[in-house]
Amino acid sequence: MWKKPFMKLLSLVDLARKGQKEESPYPRPVYFTQKELANLPFSPSLDENVERVKKILGEAPDLVVRRFIIGSLDVEAAVLFLEGMVDKSLLNEKT
Amino acid sequence: MIKPLMYNPRRLPPSRGSLLKDIICCLIPLDNVKQCTDMHQLLDQILQGAACLLIQGERQGAALKIVGYKSRTPEEPMTEAVIQGPQEGFTECLDTTISLLRRGLKTPNLALERFILGRVNQAKIIVAYIKGLASPQLVEEVRKRLQRIDMDAILESNYLEELIRDDPLSPFPQILATERPDRVIGGLLEGRVAIFTENTPFALIVPGELISHVQSSEDFYHHTFLSSFIRLMRWGALAVSLLLPGVYVAIVSYHQEMIPLRLLLDIASSSEAVPFPNIVEALLMEVSFEILREAGVRLPRAVGQAVSIVGALVIGEAAVTAGIVSPQMVIVVAMTGITSFISPSFALATSIRVLRFPILLFGGFWGFSA
Incomplete structure (x- = not known):
């Protein structure tokens, strides 16, 4: 006799769980926990590293990536910084 | 580069x-x-x-490190203005704050310890003390209490204050918040510990007992006798600010024998026209004063003047002529209002402002027997 309402309750719980699993129509932003961030290693490839930073910062519009070649070594390099946070004259000039 | x-x-x-x-x-x-x-x-x-x-x-x-973001230059502190003495205050930029501290305190024994607190926004917190002057137990206690904090973000030093104070439920401030470098340096030289938080000009000085809240850094820049007199006056004014409305209501309602006869007759004749009991009258005035004061803080500067004039007219002149309050009550509330601004510490002024109300209620309901 008591089973019926009990089963009903269980099915309600199931329903609630199903609702949780349902995909939301909006894409979830990529989210990194502190732990995941702490375990991110560098890759030897420059492109790979730059892509990683870009991805973690969520393609931030204020992230500036300046690719260039170190003259005396003929090695590719990149400078990454947030627009407005650094001193541009120091960054560009300063011989 | x-x-x-x-x-x-x-x-x-x-x-x-x-x-x-x-x-x-x-x-x-x-x-x-x-x-x-x-x-x-x-x-x-x-x-x-x-x-x-x-x-x-x-x-x-x-x-x-080629930081180039915008930050404020050190200005005169708004909350702790002095007439004589340094006119510089801390800024939101922690580097500037620390450099101001270093400039005023040139000793190799100045210890700066860095903490990083907050889960989402990792705020830099700097604990400063003078080695050999601050007691090691105090420094250890500060470290311990800071490390216990687990929060998403520390946006202002008051977040820390509420989390590390001795008695969280007490209405009185237990930590001194200041934006004056000379105040912090004075505190450090007394063996206290200072805590600086990123993005706020307010530094915390621990321990901040009641007496230090009644001292202004300007006291040290004047003649001893003068400063001592001013300090005593400050204590008196704080007592007035806390007790005056409650005591006045208690005397007028229950202990009329304490008032000289002539004054009693004056009070009686002027409160004859007032339809409310004394306690209601006092509450009405105090609450409207607090509302005006709170509104004054939020008002855009251009409108502030107009509101203060209207406020003064409404609570002063018009309320008396309309027979809602007696002129004596206006004097009492005005005195309380003025004396509450004498406290050099804003935190203490606020707690006194709040505590005035329970005292008023006690005085109004039970008189001096409360």
Whole structure:
């Protein structure tokens, strides 16, 4: 006799769980926990590293990536910084 | 920094281990350069305003500290103005704050300890004390209480104050908040510990007992006798600010024998026209004063003047002529209002402002027997 309402309750719980699993129509932003961030290693490839930073910062519009070649070594390099946070004259000039 | 890297034709001397290290040593003419061995460190540095250099084939990056974000220049502190004495206050930028501290306190024994608190926004907190003057137990206690904090973000020093104070439920301030470098330096020299928080000009001084809240840094810049007199007056004024409405209501309602006859007759004749009991009258006035004061803080500066004039007319002149309050009550409320501004510490003034109401209620309901 008591089973019926009990089963009903269980099915309600199931329903609630199903609702949780349902995909939301909006894409979830990529989210990194502190732990995941702490375990991110560098890759030897420059492109790979730059892509990683870009991805973690969520393609931030204020992230500036300046690719260039170190003259005396003929090695590719990149400078990454947030627009407005650094001193541009120091960054560009300063011989 | 990009220019020398691109144009410098200089050959690198024999290698020192890694290519990045060679480049830092020979090609980057900057003072503050940090090597980052993992991504997390690198991101932290970028978010703090560093420019990060990555090189093809290297499993590490270099963070170049060339911070250039906008920050305020030190100005006269708004909450603790003095007539004589230094007119500089801390700013939101922690580096500026620490440099102001260093400038005023030139001792190698000044210890600065860095804490990073907050899960989402990692705020830099700096604990300062003078080695040999601050008691080691106090410093250890501060460390312990700070490390216990687990919060998403620390946005202002009051977040810390509420989390580390001795008695969280007490209405009285137990930590001194100040934006004056000379105040902090004075505190450090007394053996106290200062806590600086990123993004706020307010530093905390612990322990901040009641007496230190009634002292102003200006007291030390005047003649001893003068300052002592002013300090005593301050205590008196604070007592008035806390007790006057409650005591007045108690005397007028229950202990009329304490008032000289002539004054009693005056009070009686003027409160004859007032339809309310004394306690209601006092509450009405106090609440409207507090409302005016709170509104004055939020008002745009251009409208403030108009509102203060209207407020003064409404609570002063008009309320008396309309027979809602007696002129004596206006004097009492005005005195309370003025004396509450005498406290050099805003936190103490606020707690007295709140405590005035329970005392008023006690006085109004039970008189001096309360």
